[in-house]
Amino acid sequence: MVWVVLLDEQLNLLRPHDTISDRSCFALCKTLAKRVISGLCSGVTDSCVTVVQPNWSDDSPKLTTFSNNVPTLHLAIDQLEEPSPIVQQKLNDLVLWTLTEVFRYWGPSATIQILLFTDGGASPFLHPAPGDNVASSQFPRLPKVAQSNASLTVITLSNDQVSPDILRIYRQFLPQSSILSWKKYQPTNGGAPLTEDDLGPFADYCLRTCLVSHGFDRNCEVSLRCGHLNSSVQLAPVLRIADYGSSESPTSLRLEIFGFLHTSDLSNPPVVSRHHVSNVSNENRTPFLQLLMSALQETKTVAMCSIYAGETNSSAAGTCTKSTHADGRNDAANLLRHGFVHQVDPKVSILMLSVFPKDCIGLPWLGQFQHLAPVEDFAGVQLYDDREGSSPFPVLVPDRLSYGTLSDSNVGQNRAASAGGEPFRYVSWVSPTSLLSEVNKVLRLGRRLPEKSAIFFKELARLRSAALAYGCPELLVHVAHLTESAHATENPVGQAQSDAVRVHLDTMNRMLSEAAAQLDD
Structure with a gap:
């Protein structure tokens, strides 16, 4: 899951002074946000957090780097400037821009939770009062993908009464929106002012409520394997298969690398979600991920992989799953998705898993995934020769391998026919x-x-x-x-x-x- 932290900077007029201490309302919101971020990063290590920096003065908002590093996120909160009553702020447009940017980076299947911190105050002189008489056409609506994959939690230092613009956004996210207020959490405080000491328990309450609502009580083990090399990894955000055949989501996932493809041969494949791939912990770091990253960087390739569901049993020697047969073959019934592991940026040591849609069982320039053959099946007797300019790729014309069936060639007769009775077709890994x-x-x-x-x-x-x-x-x-x-x-x-x-x-x-x-x- 991707957590987006957004602070309401429209804290200028009609502040609830009776419940706020002598500190600035905005400063208290920043302190509360930092405490929630600390608990989030320590309790949910397989999630990514980003902070929205509106920059209202020059109208150039930006997101901080997706991370679970507490000092980096705290620094981003500290860098938020005090709100100015002169600059007009369009919170609805900022939320839409944030959703667009997050979905663009993580894919349309990413699950997004927006945490909007506010003091509960508002200025009725700048915004119309909420009501059905406000024309919905005047305000941009949420994209269709956000209506199912995004949720909003408003955390207010006052009561459930929020500003009109926040209320408008809250209604757009329904039924996936909620309000966590200080007065509802502490109704018997006798109207005492909110102090910084009260923020700790309130932050724990907000974090616990958000985690329970998203079902973070169950962990999903993930293993990455390439040949005899394997490692336990974590995906951030968590890869959740909503259409899994079982009544519950799989308790473990297995990423099987079945081949490598040059980056120039990708040609913008369809991707529904993206996830950072990292070691489970610093104590359990293995050289496999670093080796894989170095190999991908040196060869300018990506690792094509299949995603399986199965119960994982970790051991010192490696990882085995119940979705694997005794001879090492994977059970096709547990196949969930296909995707590829790649490096995000040559300058950044981050591995990314990009997942294809469920109905994507092949790509136009690769053919069917289950029909991909080892390189030896295409090579024949002669590999590529720079001096003679000869190459078996994508095929040698006399062998008639390219897009030919088993009946057209004697090569590869020992390969099994594809499921459904269709003839096996060789494919050419070309750009x-x-x-x-x-x-x-x-x-x-x-x-x-x-x-x-x-x-x-x-x-x-x-x-x-x-x-x-x-x-x-x-x-x-x-x-x-x-x-x-x-x-x-x-x-x-x-x-x-x-x-x-x-x-x-x-x-x-x-x-x-x-x-x-x-x-x-």
Whole structure:
């Protein structure tokens, strides 16, 4: 879960002076927020906390780094400036901006809890009174994804009466919103002023209420495995599988790395949630995560993985789960998701798990995940040779491996057929962007025939070789059609130029037809 700490800075007029000590209202809110953050980071280590810094003066809000480091978060709270009664503040817009930024970083399936601290006071001179007569169209509504994955808790130093703008936001989050007030927590204080000593028990009460409402009483063990290497890790925020087949969420998760992919080959896959991957504790640090991070950084790759559910039994030798067969194979019935582990930033030593949607069982440039084969199945007898410029990737044309079924090739006959009776299809781990750039280059040069004929045919030959290797000769047909269409729509400058263009177009069609015939043979 992602915890967002936001302080209401509209603490200028009509403050509840009868319940506040001689300290500033805003200073008490900052102290209360820091105490809640301390308890949150110590009690829920697999969550991330961020502080919203509004910066109303220059209208450039920002979020602090997602972290569970108490000194860093306390420093962010201390850096919040005292509110100014002159600067107009739009709290509703700030909340919407915060949700957008958090979902953009963690994915649309992230669970967000906003903790809004206020003293309960408000200025009715700046905001209209709450009521049904206020047109909802005047204020931005919460995005649809926030209505199910985001919740709001208002922590007030006064009673349940809050300012109109907070009340408006509170109604938008219903039924996933609540108000925790000092007077409700301490109704028998006889109207005594709130002191700093009272903030400790009140902070514990607020934290306990929030944790119970989100079901943090059960921990989920997570293990990360790659071959014979494994390590117990924690995910922040917690990966919660809402559509798990059992009546309860799994008590343990297992991340199985099944391959590595170059970062340039990702091509913006669909991601529903992101989670930081770290060691369980400093005492149980293992070299595996550091080794994995170094390998990903040096090779510029990401680790493709499958996420399984199962009961984990940790031991000194490693980790085993009941979702694994005796021969080491994983039970497909316990497969929850696919995703990939990657480094967030080359300058930051943080591993991130990006999870695909449930219905994402393959990607266009990878094919079905369960059909991915080891590199040996594609390599044949010859690996890539820089000197000769030869490569089996994505396929060797004579072997007909690319997108071919088992019946088309004798290679890989020992592999089992896929579930559902469909023939097994080899896939090519290629980048769609590289081929697309080659197509665009050829089309640009084709529009400038005949003056660019030399470089046009050179690039066309490269594109023809790539299309044949990728197993998509129909791409060449479309390229030829688009090139001819570009010249058909232009007004000819002269008959001589039209004849020259026609000669080049005929040469192009002859080259591409020979390529298609070569593939059919």
